[in-house]
Amino acid sequence: MSIRQLPEILINQIAAGEVVERPASVVKELVENALDAGATRVDIDLEEGGVRLIRIRDDGGGIAPEELPLAVSRHATSKIASLDDLEAVATLGFRGEALPSIASVSRFTLASRRPGDAHGSALQIEGGKLGEVTPRAHAPGTTVEVRELFYNVPARRKFLRAERTELGHIEEWLRSLALARPDVELRVSHNGKPSRRYKPGDLYSDTRLGxxxxxxFAAQALRVDHSGAGLRLHGWIAQPHYSRASTDQQYLYVNGRSVRDRSVAHAVKMAYGDVLFHGRQPAYVLFLELDPTRVDVNVHPAKHEVRFRDSRLIHDFVYRTLKEALAETRAGMTATAGAAEAHALPGTAAGSASGYGTPGGGYALGGGGGGGSMAGQWRPQQSPLGLQVADAPSAYAALYATPAGGVSAALPPMPSYNGLPATAADSGVPPLGYAVAQLHGIYILAENAEGLIVVDMHAAHERIGYERLKTAHDGMGLHAQPLLVPITLAVGERDADTAEREADTLVALGFEITRSGPGSLHVRSIPALLANAEPEGLLRDVLTDLREHGQSRRIASARDELLSTMACHGAVRANRRLTVPEMNALLRDMEITERSGQCNHGRPTWARFSLAEIDRWFLRGR
Known part of the structure; x- marks a missing residue:
């Protein structure tokens, strides 16, 4: 068969196969064009899930009449003009393929008017065949009308789903856009009836988030804002107990563009690894900002993916930022990462500059970390119950009996509450309050400034012990255990290359490895703590992580799993009766222990009920 040039219409239809997957793809491309044109309001009219009609109207800058035919020709754009522009793209669109591709598989009309023009102009295209530019009454801005999508490509049309399904895809994309552009008003109608309106506003007012x-989600979200190394990560991450069965509430934006990125998703999942149930998914809305020259957005026809020039740095930055934010989810408070002030729980005072938000009265902690002690001495406070809390009783030390084979972590002194703000000093009540009773040998009931605190004592003590064991092991480092008989491991050539390249990283993880052939490794030592584990499978997983993400937490995760089991066995059990001082000592430890809001398995360790909420139980004030 001889080589021949493809017709222009067929070229556009082939391109449409990459750009236009379904009606949601059309909405995405057209709305992004409207935003790039400076629109502050976009109206989206749909019929039959977008298959029969998609009409996008905006109040942007408009198109000159003589440029309308150029706008629907391939690779015509106002957004880039050189390779330098392509390497620093700041607009949502830039390829110049969307309009001609959409026009080639629909009955298409483009109408526009620039501010200052006497009237608008319109151009009709049917199946890729251009009509004449004609005058038309039109408000400033642009309207794109797409009718009978895929009418001339019946094979593609047969693959479209039911009307409700196609509409759902459009609504999901608009939800993603609404999070990224709260400054833009979005109005949606379907089959002639208004279906949704996103009012313009400030994303951080939480209105758009809700x-x-x-x-x-808005009530359970922790605000994150951290900058460093020329990067900024801000947005929200849901507290661990607000987890999902799927990834339906995971939104990532890179320089304002909604994307999917495996490396960032892996970093987020790693950050949640210590506080989430197995199989559950975190929820988040994250905005990553960096120099446009450090990210390549031209790697996917529909612009769903990007490629970072420093992917390892990005992965580490996201992981550490979120890990630190989640570490501050102490019981009784919430936290932000990298912010000078904390965002307290609803109805509470803001926290101190240390990054903690505290319940009623602005109660603040002056420092300390997971399981560590606080500077200064405990200043006895008179509790509302007339209970004098001074020193942890000796009986409390029994709660920290070292599990068999574990690492001893000394019981810290009671925390200091010196230097309290005036509001906290007036109330004299810690975030988790003072214990009043034990319920069924399982729960601690405590009274704080706001109302009632309920604590699962086993779950809380399990987390405290776990964090202490981790701290102790982190101080010791990962020791390597030489193998009596070295192992020869057959791997793929890529994994062997990775092992050779990442030899220093593997040594730090406790593996001593030399390459013994194109696809084989000689393993001489393994991490001592995991000597009873199956080293071959663990090493293969580590190499895969290093190859794909530049780092691995497989060793740390396996170690943490072991320490978690030890902490669980060492924690106080249900039906053990505690004295009031013992319960108060446990509450104070929860307030200074990282991640104490969840147990080792991701379950919440405490709950709070305000007096107003309790009053509603009994219809008081009605």
Whole structure:
């Protein structure tokens, strides 16, 4: 068969196969064009899930009449003009393929008017065939009308789903856009009826957050804002007990562009690894900002993916930022990462500059870390119950009996509350309050400034012991155990290359490895703590992580799993009766222990009920 040039219409239809997957793809491309044109309001009219009609109207800059035919020709754009522009793209669109591709598989009309023009102009295209530019009355801005999508490509049309399904894809994309562009008003109608409106506003007012992801997410979200190494990560991450069965509430934006990135997703999952149930997914809305020259957005026809020039740095930055934010989820407070002030729980005072938000009265902790002691001495406070809390009783030390084979972690002194703000000093009540009773040998009931605190004592003590064991092991480092008989491990050539390249990293993880052939490794030592584990499978997983993400937490995760089991066995059990001083000592430890809001398995360790909420139980004031 001889070589021949493809017709222009067929070229556009082939391109449409990459750019236009379904009606949601059309909406995405057209709305992004409107935003790039400076629109502050976009109206989206749909019929039959977008298959029969998609009409996008905006109040942007408009298109000159003589440029309308150029706008629907391939690779015509106002957004880039050189390779330098391509390497620093700051707009959502730049390829110049969307309009001609969409026009080639639909009945297409483009109408526009620039501010200052006497009237608008319109151009009709049917199946890729251009009509004439004609005058038309039109408000400033642009309207793109797409009718009968895929009418001339019946094979593609047969693959479209039911009307409700196609509409759902459009609504999901608009939800993602609404999170990224709270400054833009979005109005949606379907089959002639208004279906959704996103009012313009400030994303950080939480209004848009609640509109898009629901009030539950907004109430459970921790604000994150951290900068470093020319990067900024900000947005929200849901507290661990607000987890999902799927990834339906995971939104990542790179320089304002909604993308999917395996490396960032892996970093987020790693950060949650110590506080989430197995199989559960974290929820988040994260915005990553960096120099446009450090990210390549031209790697996917639909612009769903990007490629970072420093992927290892990005992975580490995201992981450490979120890990530190989650570490501050101490019981009784919430936290932000990298911010000078904390965002307290709803209805509470803001926290101190140390990054903690505290319940009623602005109660603040002056320092300390997971399981560590606080500087200064305990200043006895008179509790509302007339209980004098001074020193942890000796009986409390029994709660920290070292599990068999574990590492001893000394019981710290009671925390200091010196230097309290005036509001905290007036109330004299710690975040988790003072214990009043034990319920069924399982729960501690405590009274704080706001109302009632309920603590699962086993779950709370399990987390405290676990964090202490981790701290102790972190101080010791990962020791290597030489193998009596070295192991020869057959791996793929890529894994062997990775082992050779990452030899120093593997040594730090406790592996001593030499390459013995193109696809084989000689393993001379393994991490001592995991000597009873199956080293071959563990090493293969580590090499895969190093190859794909530049780092691995397989060893740390396996170690943490072992320490978690030890902490669980060493924790105080249900039906053990504690004295009031013992319960108070446990509450104080929870307040200074990282991640104490969840147990080792991701379950919450405490709950709070305000007096107003309790009053509603009994219809008081009605």
């Amino acid at each position: 509109e898009t992801l629901g009030e539950d």
